[in-house]
Structures are given as structure tokens and as C-alpha cells.
Amino acid sequence: MMDIELRAASVRLGGNPVLHPLTLAFHPGQIAVVLGPNGAGKTTLLRMLALLTRPTGGTVLHDGQRAADLPRASRTRLRRRIGLVFQAPLFFAGTVAANLAYPLRVRGQALPAERLRETLRRIGLEGRERADVRVLSGGEKQRLQLGRLQLTDPEVCLFDEPAASLDPVSNRWFEQEVVRLAGEGRTVVLTTHNLDRAWTLGARILYLQDGELKHDGSADDFFSRPQSLEAALFSTSGNLLDGEAVPASGGGTSLRCGAMTIALAGSLPQGPATVLIRPEEILLSPAPFHSSARNCLPGRVQRVQTAGPMVWVTCDCGGPPLTVRVTRPSLESLGLAVGSPVYLTFKASSVHPLPPP
Amino acid sequence: MSPFLEGIRQGLALLFPPGAEITGIVLLSLGVSGAATLLAALAALPASLALAAFDFRGKRAVVGILQTSLAVPAVLIGLLVYLLLSRRGPLGPLGLLYTPGAMVIAQALLAFPLIAALSYSALKGTAREAIDLAHSLGASPWQTALAVVRQGRFPFLTALITGFSRVIGETGMTLMVGGNIKGETRVMTTAISLETMKGNFELGIALGVVLLTVALVVNALLQTAQGK
Numbered sequence: 001m002m003d004i005e006l007r008a009a010s011v012r013l014g015g016n017p018v019l020h021p022l023t024l025a026f027h028p029g030q031i032a033v034v035l036g037p038n039g040a041g042k043t044t045l046l047r048m049l050a051l052l053t054r055p056t057g058g059t060v061l062h063d064g065q066r067a068a069d070l071p072r073a074s075r076t077r078l079r080r081r082i083g084l085v086f087q088a089p090l091f092f093a094g095t096v097a098a099n100l101a102y103p104l105r106v107r108g109q110a111l112p113a114e115r116l117r118e119t120l121r122r123i124g125l126e127g128r129e130r131a132d133v134r135v136l137s138g139g140e141k142q143r144l145q146l147g148r149l150q151l152t153d154p155e156v157c158l159f160d161e162p163a164a165s166l167d168p169v170s171n172r173w174f175e176q177e178v179v180r181l182a183g184e185g186r187t188v189v190l191t192t193h194n195l196d197r198a199w200t201l202g203a204r205i206l207y208l209q210d211g212e213l214k215h216d217g218s219a220d221d222f223f224s225r226p227q228s229l230e231a232a233l234f235s236t237s238g239n240l241l242d243g244e245a246v247p248a249s250g251g252g253t254s255l256r257c258g259a260m261t262i263a264l265a266g267s268l269p270q271g272p273a274t275v276l277i278r279p280e281e282i283l284l285s286p287a288p289f290h291s292s293a294r295n296c297l298p299g300r301v302q303r304v305q306t307a308g309p310m311v312w313v314t315c316d317c318g319g320p321p322l323t324v325r326v327t328r329p330s331l332e333s334l335g336l337a338v339g340s341p342v343y344l345t346f347k348a349s350s351v352h353p354l355p356p357p
Numbered sequence: 358m359s360p361f362l363e364g365i366r367q368g369l370a371l372l373f374p375p376g377a378e379i380t381g382i383v384l385l386s387l388g389v390s391g392a393a394t395l396l397a398a399l400a401a402l403p404a405s406l407a408l409a410a411f412d413f414r415g416k417r418a419v420v421g422i423l424q425t426s427l428a429v430p431a432v433l434i435g436l437l438v439y440l441l442l443s444r445r446g447p448l449g450p451l452g453l454l455y456t457p458g459a460m461v462i463a464q465a466l467l468a469f470p471l472i473a474a475l476s477y478s479a480l481k482g483t484a485r486e487a488i489d490l491a492h493s494l495g496a497s498p499w500q501t502a503l504a505v506v507r508q509g510r511f512p513f514l515t516a517l518i519t520g521f522s523r524v525i526g527e528t529g530m531t532l533m534v535g536g537n538i539k540g541e542t543r544v545m546t547t548a549i550s551l552e553t554m555k556g557n558f559e560l561g562i563a564l565g566v567v568l569l570t571v572a573l574v575v576n577a578l579l580q581t582a583q584g585k
């Protein structure tokens with residue numbers, strides 16, 4: 001199984017930096033999810049891991065070796081241990097069967113009929129071996145790409161936006177496949193815009209922006225305690241509050257934000273500050289709620305928005321509106337409606353200050 | 358009967374069955390233009406592949422020159438080849454002027470930019486993707502090159518046919534370097550030109566029918582190959 005290590009690896013295309021020097025490593029059995037806005041360099045990073053794009057600076061080590069130093073035959077052998085699913089599905093003109101057979105053929109192997117049938121069944125393309133790849137739907141093409149990748153048993157599995165065109169059922173199936181691939185000890189890296197997927201899959205989140213790595217850590221850290229305003233804006237539909245950090249009466253720091261004063265867990269230098277409070281970390285109650293939580297703000301319900309089994313309740317507490325996420329049954333049992341007086345309770349440790357830009 | 362219809366009747370009569378002179382002219386035409394197209398294609402295929410697949414310094418200039426050379430009149434190529442091959446020219450000692458060899462060289466020079474430019478514009482959209490795909494699937498450099506050629510074979514075939522059609526219908530340049538020598542370098546176009554000036558319309562019409570048939574057959578073959 002293969003480790004991939006980047007040492008200040010960077011990529012410039014036509015004089016423009018696409019990836020700034022990156023130093024990080026990918027390990028077998030681990031799923032790394034690469035997040036970031038369009039143009040952040042996600043695809044370039046994957047291409048570099050797949051040996052399709054050479055770093056213009058620094059080093060990329062596959063199993064401790066620099067691919068560029070290897071003789072051609074060894075480089076081809078190294079490539080054969082890596083699989084990539086392209087963002088826009090890529091195939092050779094021809095049939096489904098010919099495309100599945102190609103990666104084996106270049107390795108001097110055949111694709112036995114039994115194995116072809118089994119693969120087609122697994123990716124939901126039974127009986128379609130003679131179909132021209134051009135007639136497949138977007139989702140079918142993505143599944144075919146996954147089937148093609150699995151046939152070669154790669155030690156490194158790279159996925160570029162694999163789920164963009166998958167329906168919900170295929171999506172869950174795909175997620176299971178990715179987890180299984182990592183469980184078998186493969187190195188898995190995928191890029192996505194689907195934050196829910198990132199959260200369910202990602203033991204590790206890499207957040208790229210403008211070609212720079214802004215976050216490398218657990219999904220929980222990324223979503224609850226983002227390291228930058230950009231990461232917070234990208235990752236959250238939470239409450240981002242701008243205010244003024246002031247010393248609190250009982251020591252520590254408070255954030256003054258309109259008429260609201262919010263207690264923070266740590267200390268913060270005095271002056272303007274931005275904090276994040278995740279909507280599911282706020283407790284909603286019709287009467288003051290007595291607990292160890294240091295923040296309990298009175299307010300009024302401004303808006304109620306239903307999203308499936310969850311409800312977003314926006315409240316006015318004298319500052320910028322705060323959004324709280326509750327389940328539908330709990331909203332019903334609270335008996336809240338627009339205009340109802342309400343109390344918002346949350347821990348000081350749920351108020352996450354963002355580092356200044 | 359009008360002289361026009363009479364010409365067509367007599368022309369067709371010359372073809373069924375074809376005489377030795379017509380057969381010789383037709384075979385020489387096909388041979389010279391086929392060889393020229395093949396020669397040009399042998400150079401144009403790797404050239405267009407390299408242009409489509411790689412970025413290098415001065416690539417834009419190369420593409421610019423290639424596209425400009427599409428506009429070079431055939432008669433200028435004829436002049437160039439004539440000067441090169443004429444007895445006092447640098448290649449004079451080869452004694453190629455007024456031989457089928459000279460016609461092949463001139464026609465190949467005419468066909469090369471056409472085939473290269475057409476296949477480059479068709480390949481530049483697909484070559485890089487094909488390379489990425491083949492690489493990511495574990496193909497060796499040779500297997501990758503083969504995959505790219507396979508992916509681009511239809512546009513390349515189309516370029517080839519276009520090149521062949523261009524050179525087999527070429528007259529002035531072929532006349533300049535071939536000389537239209539009866540039984541030696543007389544091809545369909547130069548024969549039509551000469552016979553028309555002499556007022557022998559039947560032979561011209563007969564050869565014209567053959568030229569049209571060749572064009573039809575070649576294009577039918579191409580469409581079959583493309584599976585349309």
C-alpha cells in the first residue's frame with residue numbers, strides 16, 4: 001500500500017500559480033476529502049497525485065520515490081498502482097466492455113466474461129456491455145468509471161467530484177464503495193462540493209483556497225472550528241457575527257454585537273472580531289433555561305423555515321439575527337411561532353472566534 | 358444531336374471498354390496522387406500529434422506557418438520544385454524533373470500542410486484527454502501514443518481523403534514538374550486540359566467521369582469506415 005508525500009510541491013501553469021507549495025502526506029486506509037471553491041486547485045492536486053501533472057516546484061514522493069527520477073518502465077508500473085475517476089467522465093470511443101477491458105489490456109491481462117458480468121452487475125449496467133459509451137447517462141458514466149477503477153485494484157484511489165451527477169441511491173452506494181476501498185487499506189482522496197458527504201466520509205478535510213491549504217484536520221474541526229473566515233463562509237450555514245471583543249466583567253472576553261453581549265470561552269485581543277456559532281449548538285426555549293451555559297439571550301422569533309425534518313428558526317436578540325436549527329417535533333412541542341418570545345442558550349465554548357484575516 | 362451530348366456519348370464509349378491509353382493515364386494518376394498523399398501523411402501524422410499533445414516554445418509560430426502554408430498557391434510549389442529539380446538546381450543530378458517522381462514530390466508538398474492542419478485542429482481537442490485517460494489507466498508511453506492515434510483515426514482519415522482529393526485534381530503544378538509527357542507523365546487533369554485545348558472533348562469528358570467516380574468512391578469508403 002502506498003504513501004504519498006508532498007514536500008513544498010507547487011504547480012504553475014502558464015506562469016500563474018495554481019498550487020502554492022504544499023507539504024502534506026496521504027496514508028493508506030485514510031479518506032482525505034479535498035474541499036474548496038471553484039478554481040482552488042483541487043483538480044490540479046489530484047492530477048499531481050495521479051502523476052498526470054508534474055510539480056513545477058518541490059517534490060512529490062510516491063512510496064518515497066520521485067516519479068520523475070524513475071525510468072519510464074518503473075513510472076508506468078507506479079501509475080498502474082493509482083486509479084483516478086475524472087470529474088467529466090472520460091472514455092475511449094467504443095463500447096462499455098472495451099472501456100472496461102482497456103486498463104487490463106495495457107497490463108497484458110484479459111477481462112474474462114465472468115468478471116465483466118460481475119462488474120457490470122455491481123455498477124448497475126447489466127447487459128449493457130455492447131452499448132456505446134456515448135449513449136450512457138451522466139450517472140451511468142460515473143458508475144462505469146468507478147467500475148473501471150476497481151478492475152485494476154489500485155492502491156491509491158482518486159476521485160474528482162465523483163458524485164456530481166449521481167442520483168441519491170447511487171450516491172449512497174458510492175459512499176459505501178469509497179468507505180470500503182479505504183477499509184481495504186487503500187489511500188483514498190476525493191474532491192467534492194457536497195459538504196454533507198465531506199462530513200459523513202471525511203476523517204480528514206483538506207480545505208484549499210486560491211491554491212493554498214487553509215485547513216488540514218478532522219471534519220469536526222473544519223465545520224465547528226474553521227481556521228479562517230473563508231473556510232467558515234464555505235463550510236457553514238451557521239451564524240457568523242461581527243462584533244467588538246471587550247474584557248468581560250468576570251474575566252475572559254465578551255463579544256459586543258449590537259445590543260447583544262456574548263460570552264466567549266477563551267480570551268481574545270480587544271477590538272473587532274468575528275465569531276461562528278453553529279445553529280445546532282443553540283438551544284431554544286420559551287422560558288429562560290437554567291444550565292451551566294453562560295449565554296442565555298432573550299429574543300423574538302423572526303422567521304421559521306422548514307427544511308425536511310429540520311426547521312431553521314431565525315431570532316432577533318437585539319443584534320444581527322441568529323439562526324437556530326431544531327427538529328420539527330421539538331419546534332411543535334415548544335409551541336413557537338413568528339413573534340413568540342424566546343430564549344437562546346449556548347455554551348461559551350460554542351462561540352468559535354475566527355482568526356483575524 | 359448537339360455537340361455537347363455527342364461528346365458525352367463518345368466519351369462514355371471510350372470508357373466501355375477503356376483503351377490502353379486511358380487505363381494508363383488513370384492508373385498513373387491514382388499512383389502518383391496516392392503515393393504523394395501517403396508520403397505527406399507519414400510526415401503529417403506525427404507532426405499534428407506532436408502539435409496537439411505538447412506545449413513548446415514557438416508552437417504558435419509553427420501553427421501559424423502551417424496555416425499560412427495552406428494559402429500558398431500550388432503553382433508556387435510547382436515553381437519551387439521545378440527550381441530544385443531542374444538540371445542546374447540543387448537536386449538536378451537526381452534527374453527527377455519530368456518524371457512521376459517529381460509529381461509525387463510536388464503533390465506531397467501541396468498535401469502536407471492541408472493534412473497536418475486539418476488533423477491538428479481535429480486532434481487538439483481530443484489528444485490531451487486521450488493522453489490523460491491512457492496514462493491514468495496505466496498505459497505505457499507507446500500504448501498511450503497508440504491510444505491517441507486510435508482516438509483520432511477518423512478525423513485523420515478525413516484529412517487524408519481531403520488531401521488526396523486536392524492533389525488528384527491539381528493541374529498546373531503537376532504540368533509544370535511532370536511535363537504531361539504522353540505515356541510517361543500524363544495524368545487525368547493534364548490530359549483533360551490538353552485534349553480540351555485540342556478540341557478533343559470526348560477524351561476530356563471520359564477522364565472527367567473517371568475523376569468524379571474516384572471522388573465518389575473515396576468518399577463512400579470514408580463514410581463506411583466512419584460507420585455512418
